[in-house]
Amino acid sequence: MSAWRNISLWMDQVGEPLVARPSLTHDLDVDVAIIGAGYTGLWTAYYLKRQAPQLNIAIIEAQTAGFGASGRNGGWLMGNLLGEDRLLAGLSAEQRRASFDLLHGIPDEVAQVLAREGIDCDYRKGGALYCAARYPEQETSLRRYLDKLYAQGLTEADYRWLSPQQLAAQLRIAKPYGAIYAPHVATIQPARLVRGLARVVEGMGVTLYENSPVTHWQSGSLRTDKASVRATWVVPAVEGYANTLPPLGRYQLPVQSLIVATEPLPNSTWDEIGLSQGQAFGESSRQVTYGQRSADNRLVFGARGGYQFAGKLRHHFDLTDSEVQLRRYLFGELFPQLKNVRITHSWGGNLGMSRHFRPHMLCDQRTGIALSGGYGGEGVGATNLGGRTLADLILGRDTPLTHQPWVIRGGGLDALKAWEPEPCRWLGYNAIIRSFVHEDQVLANPNTAPWRRKLATGVAQFMEGFMH
Ligand SMILES: Cc1cc2nc3c(=O)[nH]c(=O)nc-3n(C[C@H](O)[C@H](O)[C@H](O)COP(=O)(O)OP(=O)(O)OC[C@H]3O[C@@H](n4cnc5c(N)ncnc54)[C@H](O)[C@@H]3O)c2cc1C
Incomplete structure (x- = not known):
């Protein structure tokens, strides 16, 4: 299945043959049916099996593990959630601190699983540098943001300001105005994580069916073209592909993000630039940019893409010239020495945006439907939290995870806010x-x-x- 190699630099470099697993050709009766083999589906299966090995779990995937955003992303594994400031605003100071600690601990939790299960995905916890890098207003807005974080009880141990000189110890850019440093962020090779997780959950007894798009789903069952599955729990884990499973598309908008990767750069170039500890970095305009130095010394750099009318999925990610050039322009502003560097890979993917612009984790005991999503481009770490949380919720466990403000308890899908209709x-x-x-x-x-x-x-x- 060489076409899957073209999904992204990461899938190209996954280091294993991308051979399709068997598709679903016979009816099944299981405890938990998970739709989608991205991080959300796989983490959910992983934490369920660890706590309840007797569960019979099947994952039904339209293409192959890692076909979605999990095999395409920028590899920032973040210890936070999109919109966490709004989510945590109503909590007491102690509760807020506990929630922040839970979030900041996500990269360490993932690191423990990687070590325990022998998954090598180039994990490096070097933190993230949010840089004021192109115009002075970026410094003002970053400093204001930092003040807001401190007003919520966070301290310099959580986020700290770096002067241009301090920033230069980690990253040398053309116009440094300063940066916020967040230590609780790691970078990874995303496809190796998702492929590794798929292998691990299979080893735990979960069955994965590939090339098996789910066409219908409801409480207690789902169908593909060839077979039906009856399940006590159904977990749709399709994030940016929610439109393929009505009515989920009402609650989750597919938005695209687009990335480029350069050829491997010589050590002399990296000596000029820095990023020697696997730091993630971005420049802090509202363009939402994200970059990392890959383990094989490429610059991987992405920026927000678009939204297609009626939430139409984008299937082809051969980027246009102008899409590539915008990203080249943005990283060239930071690193003028890379303005003419060779770009060897460009790709993109669909991610899911909830109407509140923040994630949700939902478990409806009445219908047996559980889901986690709406990560909005910050799902690499959040999916781990989502998987752990759904496992506890499905198993009826009362834990700190199940009492967080992003958990919707006692409601069905209609507890989510729907997007406005088109246009x-x-x-x-x-x-x-x-x-x-x-x-x-x-x-x-x-x-x-x-x-x-x-x-x-x-x-x-x-x-x-x-x-x-
Ligand atoms: C270009 C890009 C860059 C990103 N960069 C970052 C980053 O650096 N850091 C970060 O935190 N987040 C990032 N994200 C977001 C992050 O990748 C996602 O939030 C995360 O991977 C979501 O995982 P998931 O398992 O929920 O969804 P996905 O990985 O999208 O998995 C969904 C799976 O469901 C399958 N599927 C869809 N429909 C069906 C169906 N009907 N039947 C069966 N299977 C189906 C798909 O084939 C897919 O494999 C980025 C996203 C993109 C697109």
Whole structure:
């Protein structure tokens, strides 16, 4: 199945033959049926089996393990959640601290599993550098963000400001204004994690069926073209592919993110740039950029993509010239020496955005449906939390995981907030993104008048307000 190698640099380098597992051709009766073999589905199976080895679990995957975002992402394994500040706002100071500790501990939990199960995915916990790197307004907004974190009870041990000189000890960029350093972030080779997890859960007795798209699902059962599955629990774990399983598409918008990777760069170039500890880095505009130095010394760099009308999935990720050039421009601003470097891989993927722009973990004992999603481009770590949480919820365990504000207890799918119908979604999403791009263009030009800079930021902030 060589086509699966073209999914991403990571799948190309996975170091194992991408041979399809058997597809589902006969009816099944299981305790837990999981739809989708990405991190969410696999972590859920892993933690269920660890606690309840007797469970009969099947994972039914449309293509192959890692076909989705889990085999394509930027490899930031973060100890936090999208929108956590809003999620935790209503808690007491102690509860908030406990929740932050739980989140910050995600990379260490993953590291323990990797060691226990023998998964090698180039895990390096070097932290993340959120850089003010292109215009001075980035410093102002990062400092404001840091103040907000400290006001929530976080300290310098959780996030700290780096002056341009301090930043230079880790990363040398053309226009350093400073950075926030977050220690609780690791970088990984994403496809090796998802393929490794698939192998491990199989070893624990979970059955994986590939090339088996689920066409219908409901409480207690699901169907593919060839067979039916009856299950006490059904766990749809399809994230950016929610449209393939109505009515999930109402609650989760498919958004694309796009990445490029350079050829391996010589040590002399990395001596100039830094990133010697596996740090993740991004520049802090509203373009949402993310980068890492891969274990084989490439620069891997991504930025937000788009949203297609009616939530249509993007299936082809041969990036256009302008999509590649935008990413080259953005990393070239940080590293002028790389402006003409050879880009060997470019790809992208669909991720899921919930209407609240924050994740949810839901378990409905009445219908036997459990799901975790809405990670919004920050799911590499969050899926681990999601898998652990769903396992506890399904097994009826009362643990700190099941009492977090992102857990929806006692409700079904209708407890989730639905997206507005089209064309509102498309118009809204594009208006917001346009305001971000406009702001970025205005601020990146040092000659624009101060009033225009303020106006562009004001409009972008106003539009961002609609996201919450
Ligand atoms: C380009 C890109 C970069 C990203 N970078 C980062 C990052 O650096 N850090 C971070 O934290 N997050 C990042 N993310 C997000 C992160 O990758 C995802 O949140 C995470 O991988 C979601 O895992 P998942 O298992 O829920 O979904 P997926 O990995 O998408 O898995 C869903 C699976 O379901 C299968 N499926 C879909 N429909 C059906 C069906 N009908 N029947 C059966 N199977 C089906 C798919 O084939 C797929 O294998 C990025 C995402 C993208 C696209």
